[in-house]
Amino acid sequence: MKKSLILVIVMIMLVVAGCSNSNAGNSGKSDNVTNLTMWSMESRNKNIIEASIAEFNKANADIQIKAEFFEDEALKTKMKVAIAGNQLPDLITYWSGETFDTLVANNMLGDITQQLNADVAFKDDVLNGGLETFAYDEKNYGIPVLFSGVSLWYNKQIFADNNLTPPATFDELLTVVDSLNENDIIPISVSGKDRWPVLHWYSYLAERVGGTEPFELAKSGEADFTQESFVQAGELLKELAIDHKGFVNGFLGLDYAAAETLFTTGRAAMYLQGEWAMDAFLDDEISKDIGFVTFPTVEGGKGSTNVYHGGFGVGMAVSAKANQDAAYKAIRFLTDSAQRKEINEGANISPMKTAGLEEANMHPLSFEYDTAISENLDGFFSYYDQSLDAKRADQFLNVVGAIVSQSDSNVAEELAKVKK
Structure with a gap:
């Protein structure tokens, strides 16, 4: 009887201990x-x-x-x-x-x-x-x-050799791009394969044209992305990428690492990226040739150069x-x-x-x-693909890709595709 009683007590203790461990929770508390x-x-x-x-x-x-x-x-x-x-x-x-x-x-x-x-x-x-x-x-x-703050990085040596000044306005950017193309220098390196680097360009143009309010209205569903400032931003991006050949040839198939290498090896004059891009500059000889400016303004636009994307x-x-x-x-x-x-x-x-x-x-x-x-820093506006729901974020990435890849693309029609 005593042996049976002891055995029962031991079994109860084991069960209790097992229950205790099984209820440890997500943090895995033990001992x-x-x-x-x-x-x-x-x-x-x-x-x-x-x-x-x-x-x-x-x-x-x-x-x-x-x-x-x-x-x-x-x-x-x-x-x-x-x-x-x-x-x-x-x-x-x-x-x-x-x-x-x-x-x-x-x-x-x-x-x-x-x-x-x-x-x-x-x-x-x-x-x-x-x-x-x-x-x-x-x-x-x-x-x-x-x-995070996205800026326009540029190669100071290339600009000096070609008597160029870092662009403060979109019109100045186009002039710089034209001059670089005339001298067979890649104006801007950008990864079209990853899509989001191209979206940075569009987002900045949309903010410089219309400020931050249009995006907040579209995000909440009070308006859509066919608002005038978004359409104008798309037309400007198309002008830069297609009409003026601002982006490196074949950029739609270029991944992040390849786009970065073009800039860090001095083959491309400009590169729009956030502070994380400095990882590729700081321990390299080219760092002495790297400068940065805020994203250019757009004539008649509401956006401020001291409002950063990020x-x-x-x-x-x-x-x-x-x-x-x-x-x-x-x-x-x-x-x-x-x-x-x-x-x-x-x-x-x-x-x-x-x-x-x-x-x-x-x-x-x-x-x-x-x-x-x-x-x-006066303010900031968020990354579009992180601020929007997953569906609209993916739509936006595709739409921006279509705008910069097709000379006959209808910007307003493309932007109308971004919807819940």
């Missing part, structure tokens, strides 16, 4: 340790972030982070599977925009408003618009990790299923200026007011770019 999984698209800064994670794990024996890093498209694919199965990682570094908002709307991300409100000094140090970018119904769901495009968030206190502690540590100092001293722009950057640690071009944006 009083909360294990947090993390996915990030910041693969180029992997070593720096892994060092921060190691520092956090060493200082927090009860919370351990394990991270995986992915290239952009690989993470997007992995996220689609995770969203379908409601199996997000505990921590995620992801793009702002429609997909992020969808995650919030479907209760898949944790609300960090209360933690941020209690963390006043940190909250107040985020640049204006940073937390708002990752807010939904006035609640916070993410912390920005960088600010914004707070990437932020860090936590899964709604994660241990919220542990997860916030982790992202608060990883987004702190001290942890991201080395990243922001490279080809990045800090989203914080007090980034703690040291000019002595920075490449002159990187410091010049960071300083120019922080001193002149």
Whole structure:
């Protein structure tokens, strides 16, 4: 009887222990340790972030982070599977925009408003618009990790050799393009195969023509993309790409790496990209020949040269299923200026007011770019393909491709194809 009773007690204990482990939750709590999984698209800064994670794990024996890093498209694919199965990682570094908002709307991300409100000094140090970018119904769901600003990069040596001045207006841009073509120099390198680099050109022209309001109206459904400013922007893009042959020959089949190489080897005079492009400049001899200007104005347009295409495009968030206190502690540590100092001293722009950057640690071009944006930034407008829902984003990418590839394309008819 005693042996039977002992056996029953042991079996009950095993069952209870099994139930305890099976209810560990998404954060995988075991042995009083909360294990947090993390996915990030910041693969180029992997070593720096892994060092921060190691520092956090060493200082927090009860919370351990394990991270995986992915290239952009690989993470997007992995996220689609995770969203379908409601199996997000505990921590995620992801793009702002429609997909992020969808995650919030479907209760898949944790609300960090209360933690941020209690963390006043940190909250107040985020640049204006940073937390708002990752807010939904006035609640916070993410912390920005960088600010992005797209500029027109140019080769100073090519411009000097051809007595050219960096264009401040669209008309000046066309004049520069014509002169470069006459001298058998590729005016602009752009990846048409990836589509979004061409969309940068269109988006900037649309903002310089009509300001930011038309896009906000179209995004919300109060208007569509056949508004006059969008049509005019399409005509200007067509004029640049087709009539003046501004883009490198065969650009529609050119991928990002090939387009970048044309510029970094001095074969193309101009290149429209964000601060991430500096990665290809900074450690190369050509960096001394690289300059930048804000995107040109359009005569009679409403847009300002100090309004950049970009914004707070990437932020860090936590899964709604994660241990919220542990997860916030982790992202608060990883987004702190001290942890991201080395990243922001490279080809990045800090989203914080007090980034703690040291000019002595920075490449002159990187410091010049960071300083120019922080001193002149009046505002920003988001990437169209990230701001719109997936359906309209893909339609827009296709439509812009059609506009620049067909001399007889009807811009208004093409833009009418972008609809919910």
